[in-house]
Amino acid sequence: MEILDIFIHDTTWDFILEIIIRCFFMFIFILFFLRLSGKRGIRQLSIFELAIILSLGSAAGDPMFMDDIPLIQAFVVMSTIIILYRLVTWAMMKNEKIEILLEGESLCIIEDGMMVIHDIKKGKYSHDEFFAEMRQQSVEHLGQIKVAVLETDGSLSILFYTEKETKWGLPLFPKDYKKSEYLSPETFYSCMNCGATQHLLHLEQECPRCQAKSWAKSLSTPHLH
Structure with missing residues (x-):
């Protein structure tokens, strides 16, 4: 196997775009279901910290033992999740209603x-x-x-x-x-x-x-x- 295959394999730009879209919707789904679970389930962690752990953990796990998943795909996933995290936290700082919607109120x-x-x-x-x-x-x-x-x-x-x-x-x-x-x-x-x-x-x-x-x-x- 060539070294290039480990990092890129058969990844195309179309598939990278698909990964970004998938990440966006999965990130929203994770936040939604964590929000429904209530505060008990996220004790000691903010809802976003837990969302990041779940998202990045899944993204990092598969490429470790599946030889048909190149590292570039995991990199794109993790980068997209981090960017989404930064965007959401920025939006929360700018708009109190968004913060209440996602994290709730005391x-x-x-x-x-x-x-x-x-x-x-x-x-x-x-x-x-x-x-x-x-x-x-x-x-x-x-x-x-x-x-x-x-x-x-x-x-x-x-x-x-x-x-x-x-x-x-x-x-x-x-x-x-x-x-x-x-x-x-x-x-x-x-x-x-x-x-x-x-x-x-x-x-x-x-x-x-x-x-x-x-x-x-x-x-x-x-x-x-």
Whole structure:
């Protein structure tokens, strides 16, 4: 085999143009499906960093073991992906709407010790996943939290109440996060769906925020920093 075949083989200018077109559409497809996957799947990486890893990884892999794919094709693919990446990041810096479209917005998912149900659904979090994230930051109940924000990279930022400001709130650990079977009139109860906290007249009372009817005994312990 001639050395020239390793780099060029039977590549034509028409095929190079086809590669560029294919790269463009595959790059768009990758961004689209990553955007649909939600923030959980790209934790610690931006959506563009992950798109670059997937795109370049695929482009670099095939020429390593397929002798009918010359290196020039992989070079064209990788160059096109990098150019697209630069163009998209430039567009994001110039236009905030493009940035929001591709990377989304930060979502406020806890406010004043209660869940913002609408934003939690937008972030594609289940309650179990959401509670796990909170527990990993030593949150015992929602009454400890003033504000919690789901960032665009999937990380969770929390602003805690001070010890004196801590409220009664929904417990997050399995031992306490369970539906109450007996009513104590002087006890605070928290809605297991949204975290609204109040005294109850009966355990089948409807939550005024979300209309759920499952209540757990509230906690009021301060956050340990």
